[in-house]
Amino acid sequence: MEAMVIGGGVAGPVAAIALRRIGWDVTVHEACPDPAGDVGSFVSLGDNGLRALEAIGCRDAVAARGTELPLLRLWSGRGRQLGEARRGRVTLMRGHLVETLRDLAQEAGATIVTGRRLVDVGAGRTATFADGGSASADLVIGADGIHSRLRGVIDPAAPVAGYAGLWTVGGRSAHQVAPGTFHIMFGAKATMVYAPTPGGTLWAAQVPAPKPPARTPERDELAALFAGDRGPAAELIRRTGQWHPRTVMQAMPGGVPRWHRDGMVLLGDAAHPMGAGQGANLAVEDAVVLARCLRDNPETALERYEELRRPRTDQMLKVAGANRDAKVSGPVAARVRDVMMPFFFKRFAEKGGAWMHDYDVEWNSVSAPASAST
Numbered sequence: 077m078e079a080m081v082i083g084g085g086v087a088g089p090v091a092a093i094a095l096r097r098i099g100w101d102v103t104v105h106e107a108c109p110d111p112a113g114d115v116g117s118f119v120s121l122g123d124n125g126l127r128a129l130e131a132i133g134c135r136d137a138v139a140a141r142g143t144e145l146p147l148l149r150l151w152s153g154r155g156r157q158l159g160e161a162r163r164g165r166v167t168l169m170r171g172h173l174v175e176t177l178r179d180l181a182q183e184a185g186a187t188i189v190t191g192r193r194l195v196d197v198g199a200g201r202t203a204t205f206a207d208g209g210s211a212s213a214d215l216v217i218g219a220d221g222i223h224s225r226l227r228g229v230i231d232p233a234a235p236v237a238g239y240a241g242l243w244t245v246g247g248r249s250a251h252q253v254a255p256g257t258f259h260i261m262f263g264a265k266a267t268m269v270y271a272p273t274p275g276g277t278l279w280a281a282q283v284p285a286p287k288p289p290a291r292t293p294e295r296d297e298l299a300a301l302f303a304g305d306r307g308p309a310a311e312l313i314r315r316t317g318q319w320h321p322r323t324v325m326q327a328m329p330g331g332v333p334r335w336h337r338d339g340m341v342l343l344g345d346a347a348h349p350m351g352a353g354q355g356a357n358l359a360v361e362d363a364v365v366l367a368r369c370l371r372d373n374p375e376t377a378l379e380r381y382e383e384l385r386r387p388r389t390d391q392m393l394k395v396a397g398a399n400r401d402a403k404v405s406g407p408v409a410a411r412v413r414d415v416m417m418p419f420f421f422k423r424f425a426e427k428g429g430a431w432m433h434d435y436d437v438e439w440n441s442v443s444a445p446a447s448a449s450t
């Protein structure tokens with residue numbers, strides 16, 4: 077069997093590796109010429125994403141490109157600790173994650189073609205590309221991200237992602253903070269996420285705004301956003317040597333109604349645009365679960381894949397929305413957040429968060445057929 081994967085970001089190469097593990101031929105078609113390398117921004121993989129990578133033999137290679145930060149601490153802008161949780165977490169540049177996954181996919185025997193943008197898919201699952209080329213396969217997998225083209229092919233009425241009320245900019249700072257902890261500080265005007273790594277402290281400022289600014293603010297303007305907050309945010313910005321590009325956060329709160337049709341299926345942000353947070357983790361999980369379903373019940377694999385994944389990704393979309401609300405709230409709501417969060421975070425971290433972090437793709441057990449087929 078042969079799969080064509082559209083998109084060589086996170087979900088695409090993981091799907092390619094997992095499908096090679098079950099004996100499929102795979103070609104990945106990626107629109108951009110190369111991964112972002114050390115540029116771009118950083119992502120964190122939690123226990124759930126790392127466990128899914130482990131199932132297909134990729135955890136160690138990915139972890140080796142990043143920094144383990146097992147402690148998470150949340151802070152208010154007044155310097156009050158709002159929460160603390162200890163969990164597996166590897167933080168790395170998104171470009172390094174993509175680079176590593178693509179290398180692993182090629183080692184597993186997949187072909188990756190870069191600079192190839194999907195335009196359409198017609199009869200017989202024949203895809204056409206912007207460079208004039210075409211290709212067909214038994215299965216077309218849309219791992220083409222938040223603005224997925226395949227989503228619109230599967231369902232021309234599919235909604236599109238819109239601005240989520242938050243933009244972000246970041247960098248790598250020479251200002252050092254103690255190693256081993258990933259921090260999130262909810263400031264008066266913006267949120268600062270920062271992570272110590274051997275090469276400097278990675279940080280990302282998440283700024284609420286009714287619309288994205290026309291230009292990226294200067295260093296002093298950014299630092300001024302955190303001037304009233306306690307903690308290292310302003311200093312991190314002042315001592316930044318390498319800047320990561322500004323990103324406008326996008327979301328689709330209602331979700332994607334249709335994930336598959338006629339041998340075409342969506343994964344990752346194409347299926348459930350998350351904005352940030354757990355998006356890369358879910359993309360990895362999706363890809364491994366899809367391959368497991370194809371391995372165990374090829375006839376009903378796409379139905380079973382959606383059955384297994386939809387409840388979890390819907391729940392995660394709700395959490396992502398709540399997390400965004402916590403960052404875009406006004407001063408009164410922010411005070412309430414700072415008072416209530418220690419209570420709720422403790423409960424969530426100790427009990428309620430298990431569904432998110434303990435999830436297992438169950439690669440080594442046989443998946444049941446889709447329930448409609450039993």
Ligand SMILES: Cc1cc2nc3c(=O)[nH]c(=O)nc-3n(C[C@H](O)[C@H](O)[C@H](O)COP(=O)(O)OP(=O)(O)OC[C@H]3O[C@@H](n4cnc5c(N)ncnc54)[C@H](O)[C@@H]3O)c2cc1C
Nearest residue numbers: 083085086087107119120194220221344345354355356357
């Ligand atoms: C600032 C920021 C921080 C984040 N932090 C985290 C984090 O800490 N943890 C986490 O889990 N997630 C995080 N995320 C979310 C995470 O990056 C995404 O959810 C994840 O990358 C989704 O993976 P994907 O493979 O579905 O899509 P992508 O990684 O976006 O990959 C899609 C790929 O498809 C390609 N493509 C697009 N259109 C076409 C086409 N027509 N033809 C061919 N190729 C195409 C693109 O070039 C791209 O390479 C963050 C996101 C942002 C913006």
